[in-house]
Amino acid sequence: MNTDFDAIVVGSGVTGGWAAKELTEKGLKVLMLERGRPLTHGKDYVTEHMPPWEIPVGGKPLRELYARDYAVQSKNFAFDETTRHFWAKDSDQPYAQAPDAPFNWLRADVVGGKSLLWSRQVYRWSDLDFEANKRDGHGVDWPIRYADLEPWYAHVERFIGVSGQAENLLHLPDSVFQPPMQMNVVEKAVKQRIEAQFPGRHMTIGRTANLTEALGDRAACHYCGVCQRGCSPGAYFSSLSSTLPAANKTGRLTLRANSVVQGLDYDPEGKRVSGVRVIDTVTGERTRFASKLVFLCASTVGSLQVLLNSRSESFPNGLANTSGTLGGYVMDHVNGAFAMGISTEFMGKYYYGYRPNGIYIPRFRNLDPARPDGEFVRGYGYQGGAMSLEGARFVATQSGFGAGFKQAMRQPPPWMFFIAAFTECLPYKDNRVTLEQKLADRHGIPQVRFDVRFRENEAKMLTDAAKQGEDMLKAAGLQHVMSAVKSSVPGDAIHEMGGACMGRDPKTSVLNGWNQAHDVPNLYVTDGSSMSSCGVVNPSLTFMALTARAADHAAARWREGTV
Amino acid sequence: MMNRRDLLLMGASAMGGVLIGTPTLRAMAGESPSASASRAIFSSAQSQMISALAELIIPTTDTPGAIAAGTPAFIEMMATDWYTDTERKIFFEGLAGLDAFCRASFGKDFLAVSEEQRVAALTDAEKQAASYVSPLPGGFLAGMSKLIDENTPFFAKIKELTVIGYYSSEVGAKQEMAYNPMPMRYEGDYDYAKTGRRWSY
Numbered sequence: 001m002n003t004d005f006d007a008i009v010v011g012s013g014v015t016g017g018w019a020a021k022e023l024t025e026k027g028l029k030v031l032m033l034e035r036g037r038p039l040t041h042g043k044d045y046v047t048e049h050m051p052p053w054e055i056p057v058g059g060k061p062l063r064e065l066y067a068r069d070y071a072v073q074s075k076n077f078a079f080d081e082t083t084r085h086f087w088a089k090d091s092d093q094p095y096a097q098a099p100d101a102p103f104n105w106l107r108a109d110v111v112g113g114k115s116l117l118w119s120r121q122v123y124r125w126s127d128l129d130f131e132a133n134k135r136d137g138h139g140v141d142w143p144i145r146y147a148d149l150e151p152w153y154a155h156v157e158r159f160i161g162v163s164g165q166a167e168n169l170l171h172l173p174d175s176v177f178q179p180p181m182q183m184n185v186v187e188k189a190v191k192q193r194i195e196a197q198f199p200g201r202h203m204t205i206g207r208t209a210n211l212t213e214a215l216g217d218r219a220a221c222h223y224c225g226v227c228q229r230g231c232s233p234g235a236y237f238s239s240l241s242s243t244l245p246a247a248n249k250t251g252r253l254t255l256r257a258n259s260v261v262q263g264l265d266y267d268p269e270g271k272r273v274s275g276v277r278v279i280d281t282v283t284g285e286r287t288r289f290a291s292k293l294v295f296l297c298a299s300t301v302g303s304l305q306v307l308l309n310s311r312s313e314s315f316p317n318g319l320a321n322t323s324g325t326l327g328g329y330v331m332d333h334v335n336g337a338f339a340m341g342i343s344t345e346f347m348g349k350y351y352y353g354y355r356p357n358g359i360y361i362p363r364f365r366n367l368d369p370a371r372p373d374g375e376f377v378r379g380y381g382y383q384g385g386a387m388s389l390e391g392a393r394f395v396a397t398q399s400g401f402g403a404g405f406k407q408a409m410r411q412p413p414p415w416m417f418f419i420a421a422f423t424e425c426l427p428y429k430d431n432r433v434t435l436e437q438k439l440a441d442r443h444g445i446p447q448v449r450f451d452v453r454f455r456e457n458e459a460k461m462l463t464d465a466a467k468q469g470e471d472m473l474k475a476a477g478l479q480h481v482m483s484a485v486k487s488s489v490p491g492d493a494i495h496e497m498g499g500a501c502m503g504r505d506p507k508t509s510v511l512n513g514w515n516q517a518h519d520v521p522n523l524y525v526t527d528g529s530s531m532s533s534c535g536v537v538n539p540s541l542t543f544m545a546l547t548a549r550a551a552d553h554a555a556a557r558w559r560e561g562t563v
Numbered sequence: 564m565m566n567r568r569d570l571l572l573m574g575a576s577a578m579g580g581v582l583i584g585t586p587t588l589r590a591m592a593g594e595s596p597s598a599s600a601s602r603a604i605f606s607s608a609q610s611q612m613i614s615a616l617a618e619l620i621i622p623t624t625d626t627p628g629a630i631a632a633g634t635p636a637f638i639e640m641m642a643t644d645w646y647t648d649t650e651r652k653i654f655f656e657g658l659a660g661l662d663a664f665c666r667a668s669f670g671k672d673f674l675a676v677s678e679e680q681r682v683a684a685l686t687d688a689e690k691q692a693a694s695y696v697s698p699l700p701g702g703f704l705a706g707m708s709k710l711i712d713e714n715t716p717f718f719a720k721i722k723e724l725t726v727i728g729y730y731s732s733e734v735g736a737k738q739e740m741a742y743n744p745m746p747m748r749y750e751g752d753y754d755y756a757k758t759g760r761r762w763s764y
Contacts, residue, residue, distance in 0.1 A: 049744055052731035052764050057645050058637075061709060075709065184751025223746040350755040353746030390761055399693075401620040401685065401722065406739075409730075412755035 005031040005254070006558060007293040008276050010261050010306065012036075013113025014540050015527040015547045016297035017239030017247070018156070022551035023295070024250040028558060031254045031289055032247075033278060035302070036088075036109040038257040039116075041240040045230025047082040056081045072104050076494070078117050078228045086110050086117055086228075096436040096449035103450035104491035105301060111257050113299065114494070115238040117228050120209040120356070121383065122162050123537035124153050124173040128367065133533050135369055136377045139329055139427030140503040142532045143513030146173070152545035152552075159246075160237040160544070161215040163357075164207030172362045172537070178212045180205045181357050185349045186386035186415045191359070193476040201364045201472070206357040206383065209237035209541075218242070225354020236356070258282045262445055263310040264294065264319055264523070272522040272563075273319075279443045292563050293522050293554050297547065300330075300528035301433055304499040305448050307510075307525070308435045320500075320517035326510050327434055329427040329498040330452050331534040336488030337421040337462040339469030341478025343386065344414050351388060358385030361419065361472075363536045365464070376460040378426070381536050382469060384419035417478055421465035422493065424536045426457055431490075433499050452490040462488075495539050497531035515550035522563045526550045604643050604651075611674055612658055613638050613721075619685055620725040626739045629729050637728030638721070649713045650720065657717020661688060685718070692718035736763035 006028035009019045016032060023030050052058070059080050066074035069091040073079050079087055088109040097103050108114045127146045134141040150173075157176040165180040183191065183205050191203040210221045218234035218241060227236050234241030247253040258281045265275035265288070275290045296303040304327055310319035318326045365379035366372045390413055400408070431453060435446040462485045470483035490496070503509025506518035515530050517523040526547035528539060535542070557563045605613065617629035617638060629635065642654050661673045664684045669676045673684060697712045715723075729735045736742045740763035 051733070051742075051744065052736055053733045055731070057641065058727050058731050060641075060645060061711070062645075063647070063711070182749055182751045187751065223749045224744060348755050350753045350758065351749070351751050352753040353743075353749035355749040355751070388761075390764075399689065401689070402682070403622055403624050406621050406624060410739075410760060413761065 002031075002287070002289050005029050005289065005291040007031070007295060007554070008033065008289055008291045009295045009297055010276070011113060011297035011299060011302065011527065012111045012239055012244065012255065012257075013108070013297065013299060013527075014115045014118070014239065015543050016113070016295070017115065017243030018544050018547040019295040019297050019524075019526060019551050020247040020253055021243040022548050023293075023555060024247045024252040026551070026555035026559075027252070028293070028555060029252045029254075030247065031256065031291065033259040033261055033276065033289075034111050034113075034255065034257045035260040035281065035298070036111055036113065036257060039086075039110040039112055039240065041112075041234070041245070042230075042232035045232055046085065047229045048226075048232060049224060050082060050229070073106060075104060075492075076106055078119075082226070082229050083117065086230075092442060094439070094441060095447050096439055098449065098451035101451050101453050102489050103452050104489050105448070105450070105496075106491060106494050107299070107302075111255065112238050112240040112244075116230060116240065118238075118494075118540060119538070120227065120236050121360070121538040122157075122160075122175065122207050122209050122541035123360070124175055125149070125535050125537065125542050126171045126173055128171045128363075129533065129535040132378060132535075133427065138377070139429075139533050140325075140501055140505070140509050143502055143504045143509075148513070149542070149545050149549065152549040153541065155548055156541065156544045160209050160242060161211040161213075161218070162207055162209055162541075163212040165204050167202060167204050167362075169202065169362060171367055175207060175541075177207075178215075181208070181210075181212060181355055183359060184351055184355075184386050184415075185346045186343045186417055187359050189343075189345070190386070190417055190473070190476040190478070194361075194472050197475045198364075198472060200367075201361065203359055203361050206360050206385075208357045210356050211235050217245070221356065223353035223355060225356055227356050260443055260445070261298065261306050262286075262443065263306060266310065266312045266314055266319060266520065268312070268314045271520065273520055279445075281443070284443075292558060293524065295547075295551070295554070296523070296525040296529075297527045300496045300499060300531075301448055303525055303527055303529045304330075304433045305435070305445070307500060308433075309446060315519070320510055320519045320523060322519050323506060323508055323510060325429065325501065325508060327432050327499050328429045329501050329532070330431045330433050330450075330490075330496065331425040331427055331498045331531070332452070332490045333493035333495040333534060333536075334423040334425055334454050334458045334462060334488050335420055335493045336486040337380075337423065337465035337469065337483070338384075338419060338486070339466060339473050339481065339483035340416060340418040341473040341476075341481035342389075342414055342416055343478055345477065346415060347412050349415075350412060358383055359419075365461075374461070374464060376457045376464070378424040378457070378461070379536055380421045380423040380461050380465045382419040382421050382465070384417070386415050386417045389413045389416050417473060417476070419469050419473070421462070421469065422495075422536060422538070423458060423461045423465060425454060425490075425534055427498055427501070427533050428453075428455065431498075450490070454488065454490060495528075495534065497528040497534045497539060500525050500529040501532040502530050503532060514553040515546055516553065521557075524550045524554055602643055605639055608672075608674060609655075609658055610635070610639065612661065615674070615681065616661075616685065616721055617725045617728075619681060620722055621729045627734050629725055632729050632732040632734035634725055634728040634732065637732070638724040641724050641728075647713055653714070653717055654720055657688065657721065660717065661685070664688075688716075688718040692716035695719070730763070 012034040088107040133139040267274035308318040361382040363379040466483040500510040614635040
């Protein structure tokens with residue numbers, strides 16, 4: 001067994017990268033284990049800036065292949081022939097679902113994880129979020145508040161680079177911002193009209209981890225518009241562009257790709273994780289590593305799978321699970337409500353450059369606990385923006401052909417304004433991830449089984465979000481305004497959270513206020529699985545801040561020699 | 564958050580067409596190393612019809628048309644390698660239908676009639692297609708899913724492949740549209756007159 005490391009970090013995505021950076025910079029020797037294949041920043045972005053005429057079958061889906069090998073992944077908007085090489089193959093990574101409870105589990109399968117593919121929207125939480133469970137009694141109370149995380153948000157933002165507009169809203173605290181990107185002419189008009197007619201509602205440019213100014217070795221955005229293919233100048237935050245290079249610079253990081261973690265060994269005498277069992281996904285070779293500390297950053301469901309599969313006499317139902325809550329309270333944002341309208345008001349106006357960002361309408365429901373204004377608890381925010389309805393696709397089913405048709409496609413296109421709600425899902429104890437002991441994957445690891453459902457509170461919010469969206473767009477003077485609620489399957493938002501919740505009481509939660517397992521002090525879990533509620537904004541920034549804070553806590557224990 | 568591509572795709576499928584490029588389906592699917600050469604499923608006459616139809620849909624004007632952009636080869640590749648059996652059947656029937664129309668109306672095959680008569684034949688195909696109602700959600704909602712309707716009529720099929728093949732070709736992107744892969748800045752209040760063309764993707 002290899003015992004050369006102070007810490008083992010499982011996962012190289014958004015949180016694993018942060019754990020590795022912080023721990024190595026504080027002097028620890030770190031081994032990072034990544035299930036996916038190796039990927040080199042820049043060199044392996046093989047479709048970056050690929051012109052349209054080189055994209056195979058024009059980016060049409062390869063239907064037979066997708067149905068066979070990518071049945072779930074291919075449903076995602078960012079999955080196509082320019083990104084398929086980053087995604088997991090469903091046929092290699094099967095999972096089970098409860099009857100009538102489908103779950104779309106979206107996963108990358110490369111070093112860098114979903115940080116390559118994410119949509120880069122970053123928003124701080126506020127105490128409206130951290131106090132929500134306590135206030136309305138759902139889930140367990142968060143053991144921390146905004147003040148605990150505020151300095152870590154700032155720490156993370158200074159490093160990743162966040163562009164955005166300060167708004168001074170109590171429930172959506174401002175980040176440390178680079179200059180905001182511009183709203184387009186339609187968005188500016190819509191913003192002005194919504195804010196004038198709906199007091200208390202706001203619209204701001206998206207807060208995004210795309211640089212508008214160079215930061216260290218990373219260049220500012222060049223507005224090519226297809227971030228998900230990879231960005232060799234590092235203009236958006238990914239582990240590959242940012243945290244992994246920083247960790248490498250210390251000389252204390254060892255990265256081992258193609259390494260799936262089967263489980264963690266527990267030493268009941270020392271009350272600690274004593275080893276990490278690894279299977280090489282290429283050779284099948286089994287190895288064991290040991291270290292003083294373990295950081296689980298394997299993604300929400302990935303970390304739950306590792307914990308649930310780490311069974312021992314002391315923890316027959318999964319490691320660090322004396323509370324019995326491990327795998328419970330699994331959440332995702334619900335994103336089925338949307339509204340759209342057409343603007344013909346600015347027909348001669350177009351755009352220059354492809355902005356990798358949209359607009360954000362922050363939550364406006366139930367902001368004042370003393371005066372709730374929805375038929376539900378909590379709330380939702382909208383993301384979207386105005387886009388030009390472009391030629392080829394727009395005109396393809398318009399009538400006509402010939403020279404007149406070709407000429408029509410040169411006319412300035414109308415604008416479409418679109419918003420989709422991201423709705424908070426309550427933490428339900430029986431929304432569970434478990435293991436299907438009878439079904440193994442190709443490595444012999446029991447498959448994950450999902451039993452996660454959206455319920456009445458979520459449904460009420462979707463209905464309200466669609467109606468409010470439609471009302472706002474109508475008031476903004478758009479035409480052909482429509483709204484709808486589309487069925488949304490948990491997992492679709494790729495904001496899955498919970499399952500190893502933080503809490504004050506070891507009897508009702510898995511982790512303490514430092515993301516440290518109540519039962520196992522040398523084990524930290526800092527990805528989305530640690531979230532006790534899911535809030536209303538995109539969660540990655542909060543995952544990163546929690547990870548940096550936990551790493552600081554762990555490194556202090558390591559220096560003291562108490563782990 | 565949605566990016567440019569989502570929005571485009573949404574607009575795209577909402578309107579029936581989708582962004583497209585060229586090369587080889589089977590190579591990407593890892594099925595055949597020699598995938599660059601499509602099987603020859605079209606007769607010489609059918610290939611000539613495809614070329615003629617593509618150029619009718621997007622003719623040469625002050626910029627090159629579909630033939631100069633290589634669109635017919637794209638259409639054949641897609642119909643051969645990408646289409647399902649159902650789609651391919653509708654496509655072949657559509658070509659035969661044009662011949663049948665021309666024989667009935669003008670006493671000759673499609674390839675033997677005048678340009679004006681070809682336009683009449685394609686116009687008839689468009690008319691037939693107009694009554695088709697897709698079972699998939701229409702308009703904007705169609706763009707919210709990645710579902711594809713295999714049963715769209717022939718006219719929709721040839722037009723979609725022509726439009727996609729042409730506008731994503733190098734000729735279409737650079738000469739008919741404005742190709743700008745490295746803009747370096749974003750402006751959201753830009754006069755359309757400054758390009759006079761839509762941006763290529």
